[in-house]
Amino acid sequence: MEEKQKGRTICFHCGAVNRIPPEAFQPGKKVLCGRCHNALPEPGVVLDLSPERVYVLIKNSSLPLLFEFYSTQCPHCWRMHPIIERLARRRAGEMMVGRINTDYYPELASGFGVKAVPTFIIVRQGTEVGRTSGVMDEMEFSLWVASRA
Ligand SMILES: [Zn+2]
Numbered sequence: 001m002e003e004k005q006k007g008r009t010i011c012f013h014c015g016a017v018n019r020i021p022p023e024a025f026q027p028g029k030k031v032l033c034g035r036c037h038n039a040l041p042e043p044g045v046v047l048d049l050s051p052e053r054v055y056v057l058i059k060n061s062s063l064p065l066l067f068e069f070y071s072t073q074c075p076h077c078w079r080m081h082p083i084i085e086r087l088a089r090r091r092a093g094e095m096m097v098g099r100i101n102t103d104y105y106p107e108l109a110s111g112f113g114v115k116a117v118p119t120f121i122i123v124r125q126g127t128e129v130g131r132t133s134g135v136m137d138e139m140e141f142s143l144w145v146a147s148r149a
Contacts, residue, residue, distance in 0.1 A: 007093045008063060012053045013038040015060025022092065044092030046085050049100050051108045058126055061096060064149030065123040068099040069114045076135045077118045083138045087145060095149050122148045 007020045016035040022043060024031050030039040041047050049057075049067070057065050068084055070077035081099075088097035102109040102117055112121060115133075122130040122145065130148035 007043055009040050009043045009093070010057060010061045010063060010096055011036060011038060011040055012056050015056055017062050041096075044089045046081075046088045047096070047098040049098040051105055054098070054100065054108065057096060057098070058123055061123075062125075064095040064129075066095060066097045066145060066149065067112075067121045067123070068097075069102050069109050069112070069117055069119045069121070070099055071102050071117045073103070074117045079135055080118050080141075083136075083141055086138070087142060090142075091145075095145075120144075124149060 007022050007024075009018050009020060010016070011018060011033040014033060014036040016033055018031075018034055018040055020031055020040065020043070025042045031042075032038065033040050046068075047053070054067065066084075066087075068077075068080065070080075084097060084099070091097070100108060102114065112119075114121075117133075118135075119131065119133045120141075121128055130144070132144060136144065
């Protein structure tokens with residue numbers, strides 16, 4: 001059961017769930033969606049998300065989603081980045097993790113009611129199930145995510 005979930009990744013273009021063995025992703029090699037043949041995001045990697053990708057994921061993803069809203073000016077965000085990256089690797093194929101640069105996409109941030117950075121939002125089946133802001137230590141953050149996704 002557990003093993004089947006490994007390597008699941010959601011296509012940004014059509015929203016299809018693809019089951020890809022992690023070893024299929026090699027540097028410089030594109031892994032294509034089985035439905036629409038566009039390149040797939042690699043499981044376990046924190047994705048840089050545009051508003052379009054955020055909406056494709058929310059609309060289609062059967063995996064839980066963790067979004068980090070951050071700013072390049074924010075030292076708290078820089079402290080959280082390695083924590084998010086390790087979490088994404090640990091939970092590869094179980095959830096999709098992406099970050100949104102609020103300097104580039106302020107409308108997206110305000111659309112989500114994000115008032116401070118970093119803000120973390122967890123979405124399951126199109127519905128927000130958790131939200132927190134500010135610096136957390138790694139254990140606290142992992143437990144918070146695990147309690148919701
Ligand atoms: Zn696709």
